[in-house]
Amino acid sequence: MEKLNRIDRRSLLLAAGALAAAGPAGMARAQAAGSIKVATWGGSWRDSLDKLVGESVRKAGGTVDYVVDTPQGNLAKLVAARGGNAPFDTMESGLELVQLMAADRFVADLNYDKLPNAKALPDFAKAKNYVMTLGSMDGIIYNHEKFKELGLEPPKTYSDLGNPKLAGKVAFPDITHTQHWNAVAGLAYEAGATEADLLKAIPLVNKIKPAYFYSASTELSTKMAAGEVWAAPWHAGFVVRLRRNNVPLSISYPSFGTKKGSLWPVLHHIVRGTKNEALAETFVNAYLDPATQLAHAKATGVLPINRAAIKGMADDPENKGVLMLGDAELDNLFVVDFAKVKLAEWRNAWARDILRG
Template identity: 30%
Template sequence: MNKITKTFTSAAVAVGLVAAVATSASAGEFDGVTLKVATWGGSWKANMEKIIVPKFEALGGKIEFVTGSPASSFAKLVAGRGRAPFDVMEVLDAQVGDFAQVDYLQPINLDLIPNKTNIQPFQYNNTYVGSWFTQEVICYNTEKFSELGLSAPKTYADLAAPALQDKVSLPDINSGAGLANFGGVIFAAGGDEQNIQPGLDLMKEINATKFWKRGGETKTQFETGDIYAAVVHAGWCARAARAGSPVMSVHPEIKPGVKGLAKEGWLGIMKSSENVAAAHWFINEYLTTDFQYEYAINSGVFPLNSEAIEKMKSDEINARLMEMDAGNISKMLRIDYNKVDKTAWIDGWNKTLTTN
């Protein structure tokens, strides 16, 4: 073997070794790490298992899910005095104020979230990164409305029609969508965060005998004919449509210039987490086009990722039931929970609308 050949062989071996080390370092980035994520079960978890989990496992780690509503995750946090049984958590906009009081979240290093460029700057900050939002709508059975001689509802008050008695389902205040939609009803009735009485009066007038706790209940109730209309996020309306129910959605008129209601989801990293790098990685993956699109189609939430939004427009059912125009979306009502006295809202609800 001449000198040139020897030098070439040595160089090739050296390059190979470096490449092998580099590959194994990347592949083993999260060796032995078990990331625990608090999220919903069903399609929510399934989407993560399909798209995010395999990528994390390829890096040597494992993801476990602690399923339940954000309210139950928060209750677990409080019970554990901030020692969370999870690293990352789905947080609802209505909970942001509660988290501010208990200081259980740690700052997010946005430099570790390069995919934040896929979303709008107001959708992330040093504590939270936005994950999705929902369009809260009135979903109604077009055939039943025709049979009853009712025109399409325009706002919540239209659900008080005598023909719809016992046939309307609203979100329970105890559900993830409860506070947001109650807020929508309050504003539509002429009230505001402090003056909730008009909303309670309107709710009483609607006289829904069913308050749902999980959006899936409305899908079943549409199928069994138990309800003809529901206040629910457009994704559940889409799921009912995909299951064959003849439903359509309406973004309710709430006040002049405001049509529709948005509920926002965020991601936060627990202060007690020891898997901070993995938690950042997870949040970054959440913002990829693939995941955001899959999530939107299967779970019915609206993506924040701009490319995923464009892709979603090609889905006929979503395009029919959801507002796709960015200008109109920006005009939807977003409840300012900093002004909301949650205890007063829940007390008012309990005393007016339950146990009677």
């Protein structure tokens, strides 16, 4: 993880362009029967993943099912199953969980000989026990029609969500949600601190007075579409997805010191003790195929890792103008440095000091 925190953002998103041209022919051809379960998010993310990646498992003679929850919720399932059969075979997660899962030996070391599509990724995206697949671009999602009606300018900071005109209409990501970390880090920066002192964000969250703290994006999507929520720290993908249903959403990207906007890397693991490692490897390898990454990223409004796929995103009418895709913009994205975050202190403070209801 220290290596990830030392790299620049352009390397994170733009490396490996030459190798990305390998295309679908680079997929592993190992045939494996049986079934696997993949722990992932729900809704349109799960649907796209099954359509684009799950098909590789079916072509290999197997079947794939999905366990839908947040990464933290799925980690809790692994903890509960300790000593027995694993509840799933692969899982998506984030940087805040890597050290814990590795220390407790919940995830297996990856055999990159079985993941030939990983050759098209930069070295930092290939860790001992996870591979980086995609990234969400986080910011403030807001209903631009409501803001116009209220005479409000687009929000520039997370603290702007405390405007009295937005009372009762703001949601905030709970600590179990992926988008929580960039939001609270952003507030810490606005308070003159960094992710090393997230406690500075507590008064600002309480000043915002969120109407509710969301733990599932599918639920927030429903509330946004119904007009029950007008603004929330979230990621750009939901602007893309909900605009397809004519929900008038836009995104603004707050600053983190000299950085603007934030990236959340999506990680994929194979769970230790899987009974069908070959099929799990087939799934992960297919996920890394450049064409598959581009198609999944277009469908869900996120960023693929390799350069060729990112260039493809720039030509997509739904994603351009929502995602920041210029070289300088990508180079200047903020990524939380979890080597600095005092996780136990923050979890305790969040449970103790945040005002609810």
